Each structure stands twice: as structure tokens, then as C-alpha cells.
Amino acid sequence: MKDHRPPSVTIEQVAELAEVSSKTVSRVLNHEPAVREDTRNRILKAIEKLDYRPNLNARGLAGDRSFLIGLFCEKPGDYLSEFQAGAVQRCRESDFHIMVEPWDGGSPDVGRQVNTLLRQLRLEGAILLPPISDHPVILAKLAESAIPTVRIAPKNEPADAPSVGIDDRTAARRMTAHLLDLGHRAIGFILGRAEHGATEQRYLGFTDEMRARGVPVKPQWVQTGNFVFNDGLGCAERMLSGAHRPTAIFASNDDMAAAVICVARQHGLELPRQLSVVGFDDAPVATMVWPQLTTIRQPVRAMARTAAELIIQHSPRRRGWPRPIPHRLLNFELILRNSTAPPP
Amino acid sequence: MKDHRPPSVTIEQVAELAEVSSKTVSRVLNHEPAVREDTRNRILKAIEKLDYRPNLNARGLAGDRSFLIGLFCEKPGDYLSEFQAGAVQRCRESDFHIMVEPWDGGSPDVGRQVNTLLRQLRLEGAILLPPISDHPVILAKLAESAIPTVRIAPKNEPADAPSVGIDDRTAARRMTAHLLDLGHRAIGFILGRAEHGATEQRYLGFTDEMRARGVPVKPQWVQTGNFVFNDGLGCAERMLSGAHRPTAIFASNDDMAAAVICVARQHGLELPRQLSVVGFDDAPVATMVWPQLTTIRQPVRAMARTAAELIIQHSPRRRGWPRPIPHRLLNFELILRNSTAPPP
């Protein structure tokens, strides 16, 4: 089945041109220090001249590497897409590549599938997006194979793998303060999906601030929307149809906030005068609805870069993380748009 | 740098257990026909028992393959994400993998970068999302290396590479008919980005139907929104602020339709009674705005599967496509929601 691709340049040819052994060229490719300056330059020039690209399969086979990082997620969407872009960007700077692997978290077969990836592709690392970041089976498989793993916005802090995220609790608290500062006292909250660590954190941030200011949290104004627009619709309906309604609603992501806006509109409410709505994430929809959403921006791309960075930096040294395991919190940003106003 | 991963099972071990040579095991792995039924079963059983997974790097190096399909796109987003999911799904059925490669179409460096991918990763195929599907440099590089390529929703039909898409022109025509059937005569149109093939097709479909029904197209009601929400805002503003305004607006994607809704709302228009708005794509935002958008649904995942299928089917036979080059059109769907109504 062999065929006639552009006749590939091999390391031997580079070596010949640079008048060194292929091993020394290999050293340069792998950024090994023990190569004299002028030798390195000579080799670099030869590589340039021949337009040489090392064959990844060969590198991988010989060195038992893959230059591949798996990005494990549950389903596609904007977040994944954005995250992936950031990760790919970082990888390009270091000859690494990203392989996106969607998992059906519920399937009993994940164990086998993870095995396949690890053994067949020989992934050098894995980045886990929520809610996979807390998937016990996947985490266990990864740990068992000692694959460097980075968890994004995980639920359980204590773990053998480092994590990257923002301080959801503080962010939610800050947002709540914003609402309180405007004068709102009757504030509703829409929870995310239970499997996500962020869900609890954001709610805690909300209650932290409410309690700190002595404002009561009405249980009937706390609803679960699972981070999806459709469920958000129901939550909003329940909060807004009663006689006594909140003057502000804090949805723990933007999709649900958009749902609140829809429902409010159907109830004939004028936004933001009669109802303030805030979201979280600064998803695309945040600026595609009217009024545009006041929300929290997560530095998704930076998080992706950081995650990739952690893995790349660690590779190809021996598996296992150096103590202490890094847990990185990046900065969020409160984006004030026009979905909030003082209560009527 | 070698380290201690799960001691990997090799093809030799399988061969030993099945009492055949490794070559015969290889035949089974590659679905070669010349293996007797019972021998195959014996080998399959051994593979199962040892939980053997062939090492991709070794397979690739020996066979000059990679089992990798590149998905070339310009930037992340929902469409990419959805498409990718479909492609990955298909690939999983055949031991293939998808590698997403974002390109900066304008960069003078794309040529070199494509080279890197082809030679370093030895991609077995490429799927090009618009507007990359018409990128001359990338297309040329791919053709030069005789890499099987599938273009999604391309602009220029005549090409050496097969394509997958929907009949944008007919879809737009159908949508226009829907508006006309409701009684609209004053219809505005928002064009997409010039680089996308769909832009022209959708507009042509619109004018086809308008002409067929003898309804004039007002030039001042045809605006360019480049498929993005922000530009859509301006387009809508221009159409709706005049004394004489359209009773319906056909935005050629959902993001721009969402923009029209925002602007209409700011103008105090009641939707859909005073203005009908339709979009295209059935993007997530289509159901996250109120009223929800009447739109055209593209079978994105099916398109992805088809594209991957074309490449996988073709591999690993010799490069170059069998004549005639397949151009596949999948079925779209007109989704009626509540953003359309008869004119006032």
C-alpha cells in the first residue's frame, strides 16, 4: 500500500549534510543540551535547507512517546471549542498535538475505551473538562497508568492530579455583591448541573454574600436548571409566575440566564427595569440577547494554555507529578453589561 | 526517558498464544481477506484474552500511515464543535482519529504549516470547513501531496476534491417561499461573509423565489452581515430605522437573525406580529432567543460522518479519487418555530 508521497527527508540526510551523525541531529531535535553551539547551528541550517520534518511515528515508536495530549470532554459545545483552540495554540509551540475525545460518562465501557487510548495512542497527558474532571473511573485509569492529568474546574479538590480553574465561589460572591449594591434584596438563583464542581461553588458564593449582608435566601427562589437553556425556562417560570417575585435572578450560566430573559419577556416584564438578570461564563449567547448579559468571564483560553503547559512542561520526564501538585486559579472578570439595574 | 507504563502487549505475544506468526495477526488487524475463518477466530480470541491494542506508532511507521484525518477550520465555534463530534464518532468505528487544525487563512505561512502536518503527522486525509474549503494555497498543497480531501460547503464546485454540503440555494428558496406564503412582500435579506460559498447560494435562493413570484427585491433591504451578530445589528438598524420598513427579514444565519431580534425589540416592534425574522443553520442561539427562530437545520453531524466516511473508505488505497469525484448533498430541514407570522 505504500505510495508516493513527497519523498520524505530523513534524519540521515540532514546528518549527512551537516556532517554529523544522525544521533546528534536527534539531540538537536530534542533540545538536548550536550551539543556544541556551532554544531547545533550547522544542523539547524541543514534542517532548514532540506525543509526536514521529523516523522512523528518514528519518534514515537523509538522513544515510546506520542506527542499527543487527550482532551476529554462529555459533549461538544462552545466551551469545548474555545478551550480546544487555546490548547492547540499552546501545543503548536512545542510540537505537541491535541486529540479531542468525547466520552459518554455514563457508559459502562469507558474503562476499556480509556485503555485503548492510552495503549494504542500512548497519550502523554490528559486534560479533563467538567464533568469528566471528576469521573472516578477515568481518573482511576489515568492514575493507574501514571499519565499526567490536569483537571479543569474539578469538584473535589483533594486529588493526585493538578487542576486549573477560576475561583467560582469568589466570582459568584462578587456578582451577588453587584446585585446587592444595586439595591436588590429579592434575589433568585438558578443552580447548574450537580455533577459540575462549579455548581456548588457558585451557589456557595451566592449564599456567602447574602449571609454576609444579612439578606435572606428564599428557598423557593433557588431552582435547578442543570446549565441548560430548556431547564432554565422552567426555573424562571416558577420564580416569575408567583405573586411575589424576585427583582433579580442570578443564573449560574449564561444559557440559563437567556432563558430567564425569554420567560420574563413573555410575562411582559421590561428588562432590566423590572427584573435584573445575570449569568456566568460570558458565553456567545451573552451578547446575542437583549439586554446583553452582565456576567462573569472565564479566561477559557488561558486555562487551556495553562493546562497544556503543565503537561508539556512535565514531559517527557518520568511520570508522576512533583510535589506539591499545582492547583492553578486564574483570574475571572466581572463584565457589566445592561441586564442589571436598580430594583423598581 | 523510557518508563514503566502498563507493560504493553505486543503482536508477537498474540501470535504466540494463537499459534500463528505475527504476520498473520497483522493480517487480521488490517482486515485482510486471506485468512482462514478458524485461524481468524483463534487470533481474535487471543487478542481479546490479552486485551491487546496495536501500537499506532508502530503501525504507522511500518505502513507509512497515520490513521489521522485533519479537520481544518478557521476558528472555533459551535459549528466546528458539532462537526467534530460527528467526525470523531465515525472515526471511532474504524480506528481512525481526528486532529483539529485551526488555520489563520490570511497568514502567509499556511503553506509551510500544511507541509508540517502532512509530513510530520502524515495525515491520511483532510476535511476542510468553510471558508477553508476554498483556500487556494491549502487546497494546492493538499492536491500536490495527493492527500484525500473533502471540502464542506465549498464555493467553487469544480475541483479535484469531493465535497459535502446541503443545497443552500434550494433551502433558502424554500425559506423565502415560506415568508411569501405567509403574505410578506417587503422582505429584507442579510448576506453572510463573502468568503463562504453558502453566502452566494443562499442569496441566489432568495432572489430565485422572489423573482419567480414576481416580488421585487429592494436593494436597500439587502445588507451584508458577514455571518456575525455584531454586523447583523447594523444591518437590522439600517433596515428598520427607515420610514418604510420590511415586514420580514431573512438573515442568512441564526446569529444575525438574533441581532435582528435585538434591534427590532429596541425599536419597540412586537415579534413576530410586526416583523417576521428567519435565520439559517439552527444554531444553539436559535432556541435561546424569544421568539425562537424559524430556520433551516443543517445535518451537521451527518455531514461530518459522510466526510469522514469518504476518507476512511478510500484509505489506505492509493491516493487520488476514483472518477467521478463524489459531491454529496444531504437533506436540510425547514424548522418552523415562532419568529414568523403573517404581515400586519
Place this chain on the structure above:
DNA sequence: CAATGGAATGACAGCGCTGCCAGCCGGTCG
């Protein structure tokens, strides 16, 4: 000036698999 030792380089085997080709077996044909 020879001895010494660390830095730089090279020789060589082998990673796990597939391509090529030879060999085996049993049946068919002249």
C-alpha cells in the same frame, strides 16, 4: 608533556509493526 576527566559525538541495536516474497498445502488439469 603525559595524564586526567568532563563534554561532545558516534555506533549500533531495536522500538512494534507491515511489505514483500517465498513456501506450504491440497485440488485440478492435461
Place this chain on the structure above:
DNA sequence: CGACCGGCTGGCAGCGCTGTCATTCCATTG
């Protein structure tokens, strides 16, 4: 009955690179 053929299987080299370890180089030292 031997030549022949097609279906199946095995032997072996080698894909392009890196790990290991041996070797060479060169500056320094007594």
C-alpha cells in the same frame, strides 16, 4: 502422475528515529 494453481501462512528486512554505551575531543593539571 507430474505440472500447475490458488488459498493460506511464515520469514525477514526495514520503516525513521532514540536509548545505551563506547569513543573521541580538548582543556586543564602536575
